Amino acid sequence: MRTYGSRIRKAQTAPPTQSPDPASSSTPTTMPNALKRPLGETMPNRPTKRTRTAQNTKKLKSTTELKQKALTQLHFCIDQSTLHKCPLCDLCYTKGAKEDVALHKAHCSRVQKGMEWSKEEDKEGYGTSITEVKNRVKLNNGRHGRIISFPADVGGKIGTKLSSLLQTVNLCLVSPPLSKPTLQSSKAYLFLLPQDSSSKSESIVGCVIAQRIEVAMEVLEENASDPSDGPWKSPDSAREVAGIFCKPQKLPTPMGISRMFVSSKHRRQGIARALLAAAADTFIPGCPLDPLKSQIAFSQPTGDGNKVMQNWGGGRIRIYEEDC
Ligand SMILES: CC(C)(COP(=O)(O)OP(=O)(O)OC[C@H]1O[C@@H](n2cnc3c(N)ncnc32)[C@H](O)[C@@H]1OP(=O)(O)O)[C@@H](O)C(=O)NCCC(=O)NCCS
Numbered sequence: 001m002r003t004y005g006s007r008i009r010k011a012q013t014a015p016p017t018q019s020p021d022p023a024s025s026s027t028p029t030t031m032p033n034a035l036k037r038p039l040g041e042t043m044p045n046r047p048t049k050r051t052r053t054a055q056n057t058k059k060l061k062s063t064t065e066l067k068q069k070a071l072t073q074l075h076f077c078i079d080q081s082t083l084h085k086c087p088l089c090d091l092c093y094t095k096g097a098k099e100d101v102a103l104h105k106a107h108c109s110r111v112q113k114g115m116e117w118s119k120e121e122d123k124e125g126y127g128t129s130i131t132e133v134k135n136r137v138k139l140n141n142g143r144h145g146r147i148i149s150f151p152a153d154v155g156g157k158i159g160t161k162l163s164s165l166l167q168t169v170n171l172c173l174v175s176p177p178l179s180k181p182t183l184q185s186s187k188a189y190l191f192l193l194p195q196d197s198s199s200k201s202e203s204i205v206g207c208v209i210a211q212r213i214e215v216a217m218e219v220l221e222e223n224a225s226d227p228s229d230g231p232w233k234s235p236d237s238a239r240e241v242a243g244i245f246c247k248p249q250k251l252p253t254p255m256g257i258s259r260m261f262v263s264s265k266h267r268r269q270g271i272a273r274a275l276l277a278a279a280a281d282t283f284i285p286g287c288p289l290d291p292l293k294s295q296i297a298f299s300q301p302t303g304d305g306n307k308v309m310q311n312w313g314g315g316r317i318r319i320y321e322e323d324c
């Protein structure tokens with residue numbers, strides 16, 4: 001898994017291939033394992049410390065369904081010819097297994113185009129949980145969208161929509177689900193774009209989860225230098241988080257970005273930047289935050305996340321550890 005192309009990386013930290021969890025030991029054709037990347041495969045643009053896909057996809061089926069499945073021994077000699085890796089969403093699934101193919105189709109469409117945001121969801125939240133943070137946000141291609149925000153632990157239709165959106169995001173990032181306390185201290189920011197059809201519905205094409213945090217670490221500027229020398233050699237002078245070397249001092253920092261995702265067809269249009277700016281402006285009501293003053297941190301940026309971090313934060317974004 002890649003964090004920063006230019007950064008020094010530790011050895012792959014994927015957990016051992018044999019899962020101690022019996023629930024993950026179903027056959028490769030069941031949904032959780034079917035969506036699992038082939039054993040030993042590394043993913044581009046992924047932080048080193050994320051958990052394996054199988055652990056994340058487990059959540060995609062209810063526990064009841066999983067319990068009903070007969071547990072079988074995990075096979076290590078998976079026939080690679082039956083596994084197909086989609087070049088559009090990076091997901092591996094079993095060719096010919098109807099359930100897998102259908103699940104991949106749904107995931108792939110979300111990754112590329114986003115998810116629908118219906119009028120019902122809009123109606124349910126307006127004036128209560130949802131705030132329209134910004135209207136008529138102009139993208140690089142001239143199209144306009146809007147940004148809404150709501151507490152990340154919201155219930156009802158909006159909560160259901162957010163959790164399926166986060167499932168897709170976590171699967172793409174190979175990240176674990178956000179914990180309940182994290183959701184309780186977070187706000188979701190969604191970028192909505194009118195759909196091309198005449199349905200007047202909108203699509204969720206981008207998402208940022210901003211979290212109230214206490215402390216974060218400054219990134220060491222020397223990260224791109226010779227890995228054999230420098231302050232990161234000593235644990236007293238450097239702390240490594242997902243392949244990024246930071247100063248170990250924990251500095252007060254009010255906002256953390258735990259998840260950031262833009263559907264692939266809408267990237268490089270300024271959506272992530274607009275969402276981050278909206279979060280910085282409104283996360284703490286009446287107290288806009290400034291990335292250039294190091295008031296914002298990212299949890300485990302991917303390669304592309306790091307590029308956004310550099311561009312939007314001018315190198316002053318800090319790093320924090322989730323659930324610490
Ligand atoms: C990272 C991600 C959210 C960026 O979303 P985006 O809407 O395309 O980003 P923006 O258009 O707002 O980009 C802002 C700036 O960041 C930099 N940037 C973003 N993506 C980049 C890329 N792939 N290559 C180089 N620079 C990039 C650019 O400087 C860009 O400004 P520019 O387009 O004017 O040059 C998106 O690529 C994504 O969802 N990736 C997969 C999930 C992921 O890696 N999430 C990050 C978790 S920390």
Ligand SMILES: [Zn+2]
Binds near residue numbers: 086088090
């Ligand atoms: Zn795909």
